[in-house]
Amino acid sequence: MAKTWMITGVSSGFGREMTEQLLSAGDRVIGTVRSTAKVADLIKKYPDTFDCVILDVTDAAKVTETVNEAAAKHGRIDVYVSNAGYGLFGAAEELSLEEIDRILNTNLRGSIAFIRAAIPHLRKQGGGRIIQISSYGGQVAYPGNSLYHATKFGIEGFCESVAQEVAPFGIDVTIVEPGGARTEFRYGSARVAKLMPEYDGSATHAFLKMLDPKNGLAPGDPAKMAARIIESADTEKPLLHMVLGSQALKATIATLQKRLAEYETETELAASTDIVE
Template sequence: MKKQTWLITGVSSGFGLELTKQLLANGQTVIGTVRKDTTVQDLMAQYPETFDREFLDVTDATGIKTLVDKVYQKYGTIDVLVNNAGYGLFGAAEELTDQDVAKIIATNLTGSIQMIRAVTPFMREQQAGRIIQLSSYGGQVAFAGNSMYHATKWGIEGFCESVAQELAPFNIGVTIVEPGGARTEFRYGSAQVAELMPEYDNNPAHAFLAMLDPANELAAGDPERMATRILESAAIEPAPLRMVLGSQTLDSTIQTLEKRVADFKKQTELAASTDF
């Protein structure tokens, strides 16, 4: 792996932490964002020359621009941006508060959009760069009880697919990563759950409770292997637009998309009936 400068959001746990560990072990420079000063202190001590911990709340658009300017001024390049910061929110749409809705959009969707917008001028000027957007299996497949998470992931996938076309002429690649379930804190620690209503008991909206219980079967995804595949993607030319991680995830995604296409094909006459 050639030496590069990576900017990664949300490195205190999960994929962000695993990516950072692997990159630092390979001699790469990593600027990793966190929200608390108690996190990743071990990496700061172990890699004082190549790891730069920065504080950032991705809901702060001004803070994002300030950070990106600072990184570029210090390092002279941002070779790879990994938009990783985000979280899961579970509960029926009715169970969510207005604050729940606003916060997850600001974090998972708007935060990622603003990070990409902030690095674009610098990558465009250097005529090179790679943007890796952590999405999810939930960016293609939807389940009850996860509506706002899906809204943010479907939204960021549409944004990235459009931006990938805009940035390709500048030699900037965009890859959307769609992991399935993994044994990270996302599922077994950081997931947020709405105040549940008894009206939704025995409803598909609460099926997620079994998934979040570590006493049940653990997720199949290995975070270390997934992180390795993500890192490898940065060297693939041209950049893959999407990467699905997990065999069960790929099977389910294909089944969902095939059903969607079949449903569209049934509408041939209906669609044509509205033409002049």
Template sequence: MPQDTWFITGISSGFGRALTEQLLAAGHRVAGTVRGPGSAADLAAGYGDRLWVAELDVTDTPRVREVVDGAFAALGRVDVVVNNAGYGLFGAAEELTDDQIDRVLATNLTGSIQVARAALPHLRAQGGGRIIQISSYGGQATNPGASLYHAGKWGIEGFMDALAKEVAPFGIEVTIVEPGGARTEFRFGSLQTATPMPEYDGTPAAMTRGAGDRGRPSLGDPAKMAARIIESASRTPAPLRLVLGSDSHRFLTTALRERLAEIEPQAGTAASTDWTA
């Protein structure tokens, strides 16, 4: 794979960190964003001008445009744009606060949309590129107690799926990454949870209350997942969806089969509502 330049949101931890470390070690350039100053200082010290870093909260749309424009101006070309910044929010819909709902959708959905929109004029001008969206198996399958997290992931998958068709004429390709559980700090660092309501004790929605239990490690290896994401960027045509983790594959295939099993038998009743002369 040639030496490329990547733009990645949220490089201080998780997949963003793993991607950045592997890319820099392989000789690529990375423009990365962080929420707080100094959180990528060790990487900057080790890789010098091959790492360009800017502070960014993706819920700040004017700042998103400023940072994306700045990265393209500073580096000349960006081959791959990775929407990685995001976090988990667990709790029954009724348990969540209005602020929690607004914030998670502004980050996981609107923030990713605005990063992609800011990058598109640059990608078109340079004749192509790749957009990689970090989603989750939760963008196709659901669990009780995670309704608002799923809302953001299903929303961004719908956006990216349609965007892939819009930008294909410009040589821009899109990949949606659907990892299963991974041994990052997702469940132990940035994860937010609702204040439990006793009415939901013992119900399916309460299953997410133990998400932060370190005694239940996730199955996926983030380093291996990052390597698969990097490898996918050199594949043409780009895979629209990249499933990572046996748990993700299991959840996704089960959910899709169940959906088809419910929809396919309705062909007759669906057609019965068509307009007839």
């Protein structure tokens, strides 16, 4: 049965790939963009099932207004996909306050605003899905990515809490944690701070090699990843965390095992601060 999806940031990356696959399968997509230039072909090809909406997710009030208008226009929206976002690279001290505010407003506050706006409609219609496109960088941190990780760790904590809040209403939440993929995230939309020579040659600037296609492309296939995300909307009991990419899963498991091992050494330390009656 055809579904109606609302997806933010469909001009490139996973948003674009998902939209193409969904429309070709006969689903309806309400897709948000900041400019229609990159989706003009989809607007022309799918005039009845692709509703392209201009939206800057950093405007929280506009996000709410756009979601409400979409729900009023299309009725039931089965799946809300919070996808809009980008990467920002550079050491913490290399980043400007403007760069910090922008990525927080886009990746974190924008996602929060979108999900908050979707919840009342999903609750009133008796259920549905929320899919948050995060990254395995929401669990694993690397130098030179501090603010990007801050947004992804942050949105994952938000979604884990929201998943528990909305479960009684038949609303499921999935946090998608892709590894490196051959999308514009690395090879087009990524932003780099004004770099300082003090970090040259260190692990903090290792991302420069990653961002250069000449050094090899990311292993993830965007089409396959998009297909797995779409398929998750049909599962009866969807995963809360869905890792895409074998390298990403390996790194995530290793990080969590190391974190758990460290916590397990702290039994006496933790107990030493308890009040003993």
